[in-house]
Amino acid sequence: MLFSVIVPFRNAAEHLPHCLDALARQRYPDREFILVDNNSTDGSADIVRHFLEAHPDLPFTLLREEKQGATAARNRGAAEARGEWLAITDVDCISRPTWLSDLAVVISAEPGLGAFAGCIMPAATENIIAKFLGLYTLPAYGKERIYHQYTLIDGGFPTANLTVRKDVFKQIGGFDESMQIYGEDHDLCMRIYMAGYGIKCLTNAIVQHVHRSTLIGMMKQAYSFGEVHPLMLGRLDSGVILIQGSFLDYRRWGGCGKIWIDLNQADKKMFIALLAGLLWWPLWVLPFAYFCYLNISVLLRSRRLKTNLLPWEVPVTVILLLLKSAVMTSGRLTGSVRSKVICI
Numbered sequence: 001m002l003f004s005v006i007v008p009f010r011n012a013a014e015h016l017p018h019c020l021d022a023l024a025r026q027r028y029p030d031r032e033f034i035l036v037d038n039n040s041t042d043g044s045a046d047i048v049r050h051f052l053e054a055h056p057d058l059p060f061t062l063l064r065e066e067k068q069g070a071t072a073a074r075n076r077g078a079a080e081a082r083g084e085w086l087a088i089t090d091v092d093c094i095s096r097p098t099w100l101s102d103l104a105v106v107i108s109a110e111p112g113l114g115a116f117a118g119c120i121m122p123a124a125t126e127n128i129i130a131k132f133l134g135l136y137t138l139p140a141y142g143k144e145r146i147y148h149q150y151t152l153i154d155g156g157f158p159t160a161n162l163t164v165r166k167d168v169f170k171q172i173g174g175f176d177e178s179m180q181i182y183g184e185d186h187d188l189c190m191r192i193y194m195a196g197y198g199i200k201c202l203t204n205a206i207v208q209h210v211h212r213s214t215l216i217g218m219m220k221q222a223y224s225f226g227e228v229h230p231l232m233l234g235r236l237d238s239g240v241i242l243i244q245g246s247f248l249d250y251r252r253w254g255g256c257g258k259i260w261i262d263l264n265q266a267d268k269k270m271f272i273a274l275l276a277g278l279l280w281w282p283l284w285v286l287p288f289a290y291f292c293y294l295n296i297s298v299l300l301r302s303r304r305l306k307t308n309l310l311p312w313e314v315p316v317t318v319i320l321l322l323l324k325s326a327v328m329t330s331g332r333l334t335g336s337v338r339s340k341v342i343c344i
Contacts, residue, residue, distance in 0.1 A: 004083030069180030114197025226331020
């Protein structure tokens with residue numbers, strides 16, 4: 001079984017050395033690595049060339065894709081791939097040495113599936129924003145499961161660690177190049193299901209993801225994630241009404257309406273608590289109580305995920321959680337207007 005590992009990159013000089021070193025340590029013998037430069041201007045391509053010169057025995061190939069967008073770069077890599085399976089990852093990911101070996105074992109057991117989503121773990125960091133994102137972004141899968149439908153809530157998997165059968169990839173037309181980045185991974189998964197194939201998420205085949213470490217980077221990512229949600233809602237082939245809350249999980253498929261209201265996010269719960277205080281002053285205790293609850297929740301989550309938070313980092317993480325969810329909501333509202341759906 002030959003794996004073609006595809007890694008697009010653009011201006012990734014900071015991440016490339018770690019990514020390349022990790023790929024070079026893969027223990028699985030039948031593999032090739034296809035690196036696709038997407039118009040870098042920071043010397044990233046030179047880093048790859050020097051690495052290839054220093055490791056002439058390793059099966060690395062460097063390509064260039066001039067059409068801007070990670071989707072176009074991945075499609076270019078897939079077109080040049082010789083493998084039966086396309087192991088897609090990102091340049092800010094560090095693959096464990098057993099990544100491909102673990103994939104080979106599970107694929108051999110269930111070769112009829114269309115794709116496999118490997119486990120994503122946060123890379124070690126001392127940066128508070130990266131720590132926060134490691135706690136609340138790209139969570140590791142708690143158990144293995146096979147999905148057969150994209151429901152917005154589940155069934156979509158990121159390209160940080162997604163392995164797709166090449167014939168299935170070709171059958172569905174690869175990545176949608178109109179989506180340069182954000183949402184292209186869930187769109188691919190949705191079309192894999194529509195073609196009649198399942199996707200299995202795994203608890204092994206691990207890559208570590210290096211999260212963003214700046215506030216602006218976090219906010220841009222959250223806003224873009226929010227914009228994608230109504231876009232994917234609009235792309236569903238049937239109507240749907242999803243309403244989620246602490247004690248509510250209403251799902252209705254069919255009809256012509258497309259509505260997704262998610263009341264589980266921290267910003268909406270805090271908004272409701274503040275609104276209650278405005279309506280009746282004794283209820284001002286609610287936002288303070290909810291903030292305390294979030295502190296306890298963050299502390300317990302950090303312990304469960306073995307993330308070391310200093311005492312002062314716990315309330316800061318709560319503030320970041322509220323900020324991220326509020327920015328994501330604003331992206332959803334903007335995207336709702338563009339996609340002509342209701343997504344809040």
